[in-house]
Amino acid sequence: MAKPSVFAIVSGALRDAICRMRHPAFRVAMLIAPLVLTVVGPFRSDIYNFWHALLLWALVIWVSTVVGMVNRSLVDRLLPRLNFLMRGGVSAVIFGAYLTPxxxxxxxxxxxxxxxxxxxxxxxxxxxxxxxxxxxxxxxYIFHAPEAQSELPSAPAQAPIFDRIAATRFDQIIRMTVDDHYVEIVTDLGQERILMRFADAIREMGEGNGLLVHRSHWVNPTAVTGCRREGIKVFLMTRDGAEVPVSKTYRENAISAGLIEG
Incomplete structure (x- = not known):
């Protein structure tokens, strides 16, 4: 199978980062973090007046966060075989190296x-x-803590997909989509990119554990936060900030699941 081009990897990473930036938690953090740092005044920023310091920290936080998110998305795509924390370490070193200058x-x-x-x-x-x-x-830690695992339903033991991804529970999985010869699986821990057929990935999820809403898109119904209509087009909004298209062929699936109105 052909490997994805550099353009496909970069454009995909940018798309992933934009999806994450749509999450409400990201927007709240981008408003609160500069204010907190302005009040605390680290790195001698306390020498500036309030508005100067707020502008300084807003620019620093916004620029570094956006760059960091794109950086992590690229690492996830380029090094899919590494586990979550290893990718986090590689991403952190690269991020620090180019953010410094x-x-x-x-x-x-x-x-x-x-x-x-x-x-x-x-x-x-x-x-x-x-x-x-x-x-x-x-x-x-949040998504692997034993306390959390004991309180949330476990994934079925027969679901082979969990041998391929960092997530250990079905409730951690958000959605899947096709990208060339790969399947992108988005979870609360990040994104996994696996070289396999989409039909096989759906089969490995286990029957009844998700919903096919488009020939290239599958969602976990519990991760859907709402829907949006654009003319005759319908999109499901998921908790990672993405909008997943619902095609006419599979719209009845989404209606039966109570995700959209008929």
Whole structure:
């Protein structure tokens, strides 16, 4: 089978990052984080007045977060065989390495922050890398914690798909879609990209564990947060911020599942 082109990998990573940015939690975090850092005043940012510091941290947080999300999406696509935490470590090092010069140019080069108050490049690198990996570690802990597993329903033991992905429970799976010869499986832990037929991936999920809403799209009904209509087109909104198209052929499936109105 042919390997995906560089363009397909990059465009897919950008698409994944945009989906994540649509999540309500992301929007709330982008509003709260700059305000918190403005009040705390790390890296000598307390020398600036409130509005100057708020603008500084808003730009820093927004730029670094968007870059970091695209970076992680690229790593997920390029290194699908690594487990979740290993991809998080690789992503964190790469993120810190290229964000360090970007932040110096962005902060000092543009005149937003004075040179004497800017942290060292090592401090920026460690902050970026450790921050990135911490986010991955928290996500891993939340969705793999024994306490959480005991409270939520377990995946059927006969579902072979769990031998291929980091998720261990069906409730962690959000959706699947076709990308060339690959199947992209989006879970609460991130994205898995597997070289296999879409029909085989659906079969390995187990009967009755999901819903085919398009020839190229499958969703976990419990991960659907709503629907949107655009003329005659219908889209299901999932908790990762994506909008999954519902084709006419499979619309009755979504209606029967109570995901859209007839």
């Amino acid at each position: 970007i932040m110096r140019l962005f902060s000092v080069g543009s005149g937003i922050m004075r040179e004497e108050y800017y942290p060292t490049d090592l401090e920026v690198f460690l902050t970026a890398a450790l921050g990135s990996f911490s986010v991955a570690a928290v996500r891993f």
